[in-house]
Amino acid sequence: MRKSLSLVLLGAALLALDVRAQDAKGVLDAAAQAMGTAGLHSVQYSGTGSVFMLGQNFRPDAPWPRFKVVKYANAVNYDTPALREELVRVDDENPARGGGAGGFNPATGQGGMRPILGEQTQVRQATTRTDLGTLQIWMTPHGFLKAAAANNATASAGRPRTISFKARGKYTVTATLNDQNLVERVETRVDNAMLGDMLIEDVYSGYTAFGGVQFPTHIVERQGGNPTLDLTVSSVQPNGAPTVEIRENAGGGEGGGGGAARAESKSIGEGAWDVTAAGLHSVLVEFSDHLVVVEASSNDARSQAVMAEAKRLVPNKPIRYLVNTHAHYDHSGGVRAFAAEGATILTYELNKPFFERIFKLPHTINPDNLSRSSRTPVVEGVGEKYVLTDGRQTVELHHIRGNLHNEGLLMVYLPRQKVVIQSDAFHPRPGAKPYPTPPQFTTNFYENIQRLKLDVAQVLHIHGGMDPIAVVARAAGKS
Ligand SMILES: [Zn+2]
Numbered sequence: 385m386r387k388s389l390s391l392v393l394l395g396a397a398l399l400a401l402d403v404r405a406q407d408a409k410g411v412l413d414a415a416a417q418a419m420g421t422a423g424l425h426s427v428q429y430s431g432t433g434s435v436f437m438l439g440q441n442f443r444p445d446a447p448w449p450r451f452k453v454v455k456y457a458n459a460v461n462y463d464t465p466a467l468r469e470e471l472v473r474v475d476d477e478n479p480a481r482g483g484g485a486g487g488f489n490p491a492t493g494q495g496g497m498r499p500i501l502g503e504q505t506q507v508r509q510a511t512t513r514t515d516l517g518t519l520q521i522w523m524t525p526h527g528f529l530k531a532a533a534a535n536n537a538t539a540s541a542g543r544p545r546t547i548s549f550k551a552r553g554k555y556t557v558t559a560t561l562n563d564q565n566l567v568e569r570v571e572t573r574v575d576n577a578m579l580g581d582m583l584i585e586d587v588y589s590g591y592t593a594f595g596g597v598q599f600p601t602h603i604v605e606r607q608g609g610n611p612t613l614d615l616t617v618s619s620v621q622p623n624g625a626p627t628v629e630i631r632e633n634a635g636g637g638e639g640g641g642g643g644a645a646r647a648e649s650k651s652i653g654e655g656a657w658d659v660t661a662a663g664l665h666s667v668l669v670e671f672s673d674h675l676v677v678v679e680a681s682s683n684d685a686r687s688q689a690v691m692a693e694a695k696r697l698v699p700n701k702p703i704r705y706l707v708n709t710h711a712h713y714d715h716s717g718g719v720r721a722f723a724a725e726g727a728t729i730l731t732y733e734l735n736k737p738f739f740e741r742i743f744k745l746p747h748t749i750n751p752d753n754l755s756r757s758s759r760t761p762v763v764e765g766v767g768e769k770y771v772l773t774d775g776r777q778t779v780e781l782h783h784i785r786g787n788l789h790n791e792g793l794l795m796v797y798l799p800r801q802k803v804v805i806q807s808d809a810f811h812p813r814p815g816a817k818p819y820p821t822p823p824q825f826t827t828n829f830y831e832n833i834q835r836l837k838l839d840v841a842q843v844l845h846i847h848g849g850m851d852p853i854a855v856v857a858r859a860a861g862k863s
Pocket residue numbers: 483710712715789790807808
């Protein structure tokens with residue numbers, strides 16, 4: 385009796401699955417028909433709007449900082465498949481708050497610090513050779529329908545209609561159709577070192593016919609809950625030449641986990657080392673019975689390399705504190721690895737609730753050490769000044785008041801070594817023409833050093849380099 389009931393239930397389940405699969409084909413066909421997808425092999429579209437930099441907000445609860453997009457062009461070849469996106473942005477926020485200027489490029493003299501001067505061009509190439517490249521192509525409205533048709537999609541029974549398929553056996557990509565069977569929304573989750581299984585949402589509206597193909601004239605992308613792109617499309621060319629070519633190095637990064645990193649170190653004075661890994665700097669400070677590390681950038685892999693170097697330089701002392709200068713993702717993606725090791729995370733008090741919240745987010749796509757650990761991370765919010773000392777070695781944390789790069793920005797002062805460690809308040813710009821006026825980020829940083837009456841010889845930059853204080857004073861317009 386029991387067995388036959390199970391068989392009946394199994395039969396019903398199989399029938400239901402079959403209906404779902406057949407239904408998905410019908411739903412996909414109807415959508416492809418309404419959208420004009422079958423005859424579309426490539427599309428080029430252009431427009432203007434805004435781009436926003438993920439993880440570079442002024443404070444952890446603010447949206448990503450905005451840049452104006454004066455020119456946007458995207459070419460997608462669905463047959464190759466490949467995609468090439470080019471955008472030209474200007475920094476028209478006044479005042480420009482938050483980060484996202486990108487690394488300083490000596491060839492163009494751009495980036496490194498906001499405000500960005502003039503126009504800055506960014507190019508993104510994607511192919512299906514990488515996870516993120518694949519998603520970028522298959523999350524376009526027509527790309528979704530083509531990929532869903534080729535990847536055993538399933539459809540929801542109710543309204544609104546949703547269709548899902550699995551990309552690269554790993555990412556569930558889901559589209560919602562509107563009443564006209566047009567793709568109005570595509571979403572998936574990707575790994576992010578900070579946010580874990582991070583939601584990416586593309587919302588398509590204002591559909592208009594271009595040569596028999598329906599294409600949205602308004603595109604909004606959100607990542608981690610806030611917009612990263614808001615585009616008004618002004619021109620669409622279906623099946624127009626030239627097509628996009630695959631480049632060997634195309635596809636962008638894989639994000640999150642990263643590969644193995646190697647760390648190198650050099651002494652910056654008694655019991656203190658500048659530790660470099662993956663192009664970014666951390667500082668190791670030795671106390672009588674423990675260690676302190678300043679900054680855990682990028683991701684888990686980089687932090688593992690820094691911790692290994694710390695153990696090599698000073699065996700048998702635990703890393704008790706990890707100092708986080710600010711909550712921008714390029715400076716915090718490796719914090720979780722230190723938390724998993726049992727280090728207390730020291731950050732400006734404004735950032736404490738943010739870290740406590742994100743430490744609980746699931747990391748199932750690319751599990752890291754903290755997600756595998758049963759440890760509860762300890763975050764300690766620090767105020768305007770916080771001192772770690774054993775009587776001989778001292779590390780001082782000072783809030784940089786009023787800096788427009790980030791509201792929760794700390795500088796770290798090592799009085800014995802007369803070194804200040806700073807993030808994103810000054811960038812060396814070798815070969816670049818100077819700013820027409822000293823940038824607020826640097827002027828404010830230097831004024832904070834003066835306010836605190838710190839005796840500083842050298843300034844160490846988390847993004848690389850160490851300069852005499854006079855160099856920073858000059859850049860701040862104070863000498
Ligand atoms: Zn920053």
